[in-house]
Amino acid sequence: MNLSRKLGLFLGPILFFVFSNLPTVLVSKMGDIVIAIALWMVVWWITEAVSISVTALLPLILFPLLEIMPIADVGANYGSPIVFLFFGGFVMALALEKVNLHRRIALNIIKITGTTPNKVVLGFMIATASLSMWISNTASTVVMLPIAMSVIGLLINDADGFTKKDRNFALSVMLGIAFSANAGGIATVIGTPPNSVMIGLLENEYNIEISFLKWMLIGVPFSITMIAISYLVLVKWMFPNKQLKFAASKEVIDSELKKLGPMSGKEKMVLIIFSVTVFLWIFRTLINKIFPDLGLTDTIISMLAAVSLFAIPYNLKKNDFLITWGDTHKLAWGILILFGGGLALAKGMSVSGIVDLVASTIAASEISILFTAALLIFLMLFMTELMSNVALVAVLAPVVAGIAIGLEIPILYLLIPVTIASSCAFMLPMATPPNAIVFASGYIKVHQMARAGIILNLIAVALLVLMFQFVIPMLF
Numbered sequence: 001m002n003l004s005r006k007l008g009l010f011l012g013p014i015l016f017f018v019f020s021n022l023p024t025v026l027v028s029k030m031g032d033i034v035i036a037i038a039l040w041m042v043v044w045w046i047t048e049a050v051s052i053s054v055t056a057l058l059p060l061i062l063f064p065l066l067e068i069m070p071i072a073d074v075g076a077n078y079g080s081p082i083v084f085l086f087f088g089g090f091v092m093a094l095a096l097e098k099v100n101l102h103r104r105i106a107l108n109i110i111k112i113t114g115t116t117p118n119k120v121v122l123g124f125m126i127a128t129a130s131l132s133m134w135i136s137n138t139a140s141t142v143v144m145l146p147i148a149m150s151v152i153g154l155l156i157n158d159a160d161g162f163t164k165k166d167r168n169f170a171l172s173v174m175l176g177i178a179f180s181a182n183a184g185g186i187a188t189v190i191g192t193p194p195n196s197v198m199i200g201l202l203e204n205e206y207n208i209e210i211s212f213l214k215w216m217l218i219g220v221p222f223s224i225t226m227i228a229i230s231y232l233v234l235v236k237w238m239f240p241n242k243q244l245k246f247a248a249s250k251e252v253i254d255s256e257l258k259k260l261g262p263m264s265g266k267e268k269m270v271l272i273i274f275s276v277t278v279f280l281w282i283f284r285t286l287i288n289k290i291f292p293d294l295g296l297t298d299t300i301i302s303m304l305a306a307v308s309l310f311a312i313p314y315n316l317k318k319n320d321f322l323i324t325w326g327d328t329h330k331l332a333w334g335i336l337i338l339f340g341g342g343l344a345l346a347k348g349m350s351v352s353g354i355v356d357l358v359a360s361t362i363a364a365s366e367i368s369i370l371f372t373a374a375l376l377i378f379l380m381l382f383m384t385e386l387m388s389n390v391a392l393v394a395v396l397a398p399v400v401a402g403i404a405i406g407l408e409i410p411i412l413y414l415l416i417p418v419t420i421a422s423s424c425a426f427m428l429p430m431a432t433p434p435n436a437i438v439f440a441s442g443y444i445k446v447h448q449m450a451r452a453g454i455i456l457n458l459i460a461v462a463l464l465v466l467m468f469q470f471v472i473p474m475l476f
Contacts, residue, residue, distance in 0.1 A: 105131065182435070
C-alpha cells in the first residue's frame with residue numbers, strides 16, 4: 001500500500017470523528033454528521049484506501065447507526081431502478097463480448113472508413129466510440145488496443161523504420177482510442193456510470209425523468225462534436241503525419257475479420273436482442289402513447305434484455321444458452337454498489353438540510369448564473385482528472401442541484417453539463433481507464449497526453465457552457 005492510501009485509510013475516519021463532534025453547529029446536528037460521512041467517503045474515494053465500491057457501503061452502516069435514515073430507506077437506494085437499468089446494460093455488454101460481436105462491429109467500422117493513415121485514426125475513433133456507447137469504455141479500449149498495436153507494428157517493421165511521422169501516427173491512434181472511449185460513453189444513459197448516477201438522483205429526489213432518447217438528443221451531438229474536435233486536434237495540429245503511406249493496414253483488418261469467420265448463430269441472436277432493446281429504448285415514449293396501459297420504462301426494457309439473454313436457448317438439447325450466470329463473474333458489480341452509495345449519500349444530504357442550505361445561500365448571493373455554471377463545469381472537469389468520476393458525481397450532484405434551486409433555474413440546466421464534464425477527462429493517464437490502458441502501450445508519454453488533453457479539456461468546458469446557455473433550454 002502506497003503512502004497516500006495509508007494516510008487516506010486513517011484520515012477518512014479522523015475527519016469523520018472531528019466534523020461530527022465540532023463544538024459549533026455548521027448546518028444542523030444531522031447535517032454536520034452527513035458532512036462528516038461525506039468527507040470520510042471522499043477521502044477514501046480520492047486515495048482509494050479501500051475499494052471505491054466498499055466505500056460506497058458506508059451509508060448503509062453509518063446512516064442507520066447515527067439516526068440519519070432507517071436501514072430500509074438507505075437500502076432502497078442500492079436497489080434503485082437506475083441500478084437495474086445499468087445491470088441490464090452490463091449483461092448486454094457481457095453478451096456482446098462473449099460472442100465477439102463487439103470486435104466484429106469495430107473491425108467492420110474501421111474497414112469502411114478506409115486505410116489511409118488519417119482515415120485509419122478516424123476509423124479507430126468511430127469504432128471505439130460506437131462500442132463505448134453500449135459497453136464499458138474500459139472494454140471498448142481493450143478490444144481496440146491489440147488491433148491498433150498490429151497496425152502500428154507494420155510501421156515499426158517497414159523499410160524506413162519507426163520515423164517521426166510513424167510516431168505521430170501511433171500517438172494519434174492511441175490517444176484517439178482513449179479520447180473517443182471517454183467521449184463515446186457520454187452519448188447514452190448506460191454508456192458511462194455518471195450519467196446514471198445523475199438520472200437516478202433526478203428520479204429519486206425530484207421525480208424528474210429523462211428518457212433514453214431524450215438523453216441521446218443531448219449526448220450524441222456532444223459526443224460526435226468532441227470526437228470530431230479530438231480527431232482534428234490530434235491529426236491536423238498536435239501529431240500530423242503528412243505523406244505517411246502504408247497499404248498493409250487493410251491486410252491487418254482483413255486478417256482479423258478472417259480470424260472471426262462468418263457470423264455465428266449466437267452472434268445473430270445477440271445482435272437481434274441488442275437491436276430490439278435499442279429500438280425499444282429509443283421509441284419507448286411513442287410505444288407508451290400507442291399502448292397507454294403498457295407502462296414501459298428504460299429499466300424494464302433493460303431487464304427484459306438481460307433476462308432474454310439468460311433465458312433464450314441457443315441449443316436446448318445441449319442446454320446451451322447465450323449467456324449463463326457463470327459469465328457474470330466479469331460483471332462490474334462494484335459499480336452497481338457505487339451507484340447505490342451515491343444515491344444514499346444524496347438522500348442523506350437532502351433529508352439533513354444540506355441541499356436546502358446550499359440553495360438558500362446561493363439565492364441570497366448576487367452571483368452571476370453563467371459564471372457559476374462555467375465555474376462548476378470547470379471544477380468538475382479538472383477534478384475528475386484526479387478522482388473517480390462516478391464518486392465525484394455522487395458527492396457533488398446533490399450540491400449542484402441545490403445551487404440550481406438557489407439560482408432559480410431548472411435543476412437539469414445545471415446538472416446535465418456538470419455531469420457530462422465528469423466524463424471529459426482527457427489529460428492524465430490516471431484520470432480514466434482508457435487513458436491508463438493506452439498509456440501502458442508504451443507509445444505515449446505523460447507530457448504528450450497532457451498537452452493534447454488540456455486543449456480538449458478547455459474546449460469541452462467551452463462547449464458545455466454553450467450547452468448550458470443555449471442547447472438545454474431548447475430541449476427541456
